[in-house]
Amino acid sequence: xxxxxxxxxxxxxxxxxxxxxxxxxxxxxxxxxxxxxxxxxxxxxxxxxxxxxxxxxxxxxxxxxxxxxxxxxxxxxxxxxxxxxxxxxxxxxxxxxxxxxxxxxxxxxxxxxxxxxxxxxxxxxxxxxxxxxxxxxxxxxxxxxxxxxxxxxxxxxxxxxxxxxxxxxxxxxxxxxxxxxxxxxxxxxxxxxxxxxxxxxxxxxxxxxxxxxxxxxxxxxxxxxxxxxxxxxxxxxxxxxxxxxxxxxxxxxxxxxxxxxxxxxxxxxxxxxxxxxxxxxxxxxxxxxxxxxxxxxxxxxxxxxxxxxxxxxxxxxxxxxxxxxxxxxxxxxxxxxxxxxxxxxxxxxxxxxxxxxx
Numbered sequence: 147x148x149x150x151x152x153x154x155x156x157x158x159x160x161x162x163x164x165x166x167x168x169x170x171x172x173x174x175x176x177x178x179x180x181x182x183x184x185x186x187x188x189x190x191x192x193x194x195x196x197x198x199x200x201x202x203x204x205x206x207x208x209x210x211x212x213x214x215x216x217x218x219x220x221x222x223x224x225x226x227x228x229x230x231x232x233x234x235x236x237x238x239x240x241x242x243x244x245x246x247x248x249x250x251x252x253x254x255x256x257x258x259x260x261x262x263x264x265x266x267x268x269x270x271x272x273x274x275x276x277x278x279x280x281x282x283x284x285x286x287x288x289x290x291x292x293x294x295x296x297x298x299x300x301x302x303x304x305x306x307x308x309x310x311x312x313x314x315x316x317x318x319x320x321x322x323x324x325x326x327x328x329x330x331x332x333x334x335x336x337x338x339x340x341x342x343x344x345x346x347x348x349x350x351x352x353x354x355x356x357x358x359x360x361x362x363x364x365x366x367x368x369x370x371x372x373x374x375x376x377x378x379x380x381x382x383x384x385x386x387x388x389x390x391x392x393x394x395x396x397x398x399x400x401x402x403x404x405x406x407x408x409x410x411x412x413x414x415x416x417x418x419x420x421x422x423x424x425x426x427x428x429x430x431x432x433x434x435x436x437x438x439x440x441x442x443x444x445x446x447x448x449x450x451x452x453x454x455x456x457x458x459x460x461x462x463x464x465x466x467x468x469x470x471x472x473x474x475x476x477x478x479x480x481x482x483x484x485x486x487x488x489x490x491x492x493x494x495x496x497x498x499x500x501x502x503x504x
Contacts, residue, residue, distance in 0.1 A: 148253060153241045173420070175216065185217065185259040238347075253351070286401070286402065286408045292413065300419070301343040302342060305320060357401050368391060372385055451469070467483070
């Protein structure tokens with residue numbers, strides 16, 4: 147099969163991982179699981195299938211500068227600068243244009259920079275199946291994760307189990323479903339025809355640009371102008387000018403929910419988007435009281451807690467189902483059920499101009 151170009155989307159702020167995740171060091175640059183940063187783990191996973199020359203990073207200039215230090219193996223020309231955060235559709239479109247400039251027939255994979263994937267052999271097999279499908283038929287493929295519980299924090303993909311392709315585990319997508327409530331999620335898992343939307347995609351770069359031309363013509367117009375300036379002295383000026391005009395839009399809403407050309411590669415590797423403190427807590431090894439403690443912590447009659455307190459003693463009595471992040475400058479206390487709303491605290495700090503804590 148022809149080489150595949152891998153694109154790591156690394157522009158996220160990781161606000162639901164506040165206060166560990168800050169603007170100057172967001173989640174993808176933290177060592178959340180083990181001794182390596184999340185983006186290093188992502189790179190390590192991809193480089194097993196690719197040369198570093200075929201791996202790209204899309205992020206702000208500030209983040210790219212930090213990632214260059216973290217992953218010096220990636221060539222400097224493979225860092226694609228986003229002038230500002232515009233969600234996934236502009237970022238993916240920009241990466242596609244850079245890749246087409248190198249190889250007009252290229253296949254590209256897109257991956258978040260901060261997800262946890264276990265069973266990497268199964269991950270590699272899923273990518274291979276998707277790549278095989280695309281070489282036969284220029285479709286859009288989204289990787290769907292076999293759900294292990296009725297998660298309410300993930301979007302879902304409904305696939306047509308009766309509309310199989312000649313490639314094992316590749317199915318036609320019927321529809322995408324936003325994050326459901328608990329009862330709906332339970333129905334999805336019981337139904338068996340729903341997968342978690344992992345935010346990972348495989349397709350030909352030319353195919354996604356053509357889809358953007360059809361469904362997001364304003365974005366296409368700007369991307370075409372940017373494409374013509376790549377490798378010229380006008381590139382930075384053109385990029386800044388066109389980028390300012392673009393709306394913020396996800397690739398899911400802008401393209402995948404509208405086109406009839408989407409298939410899913412059904413994956414069974416273990417996956418977690420580590421999107422919140424609760425999702426991290428779910429994958430950590432707990433003690434006999436179902437607590438995970440990191441730091442100087444003592445507790446009585448407390449269970450099912452995640453507590454990180456690296457530099458000071460934290461004492462707890464009768465605390466249950468709670469995350470406590472106790473750092474030098476700030477302490478976060480949040481029940482697991484409200485973990486998704488930590489980002490609202492970050493927004494509140496911004497509105498109060500408490501930028502020293504962001």
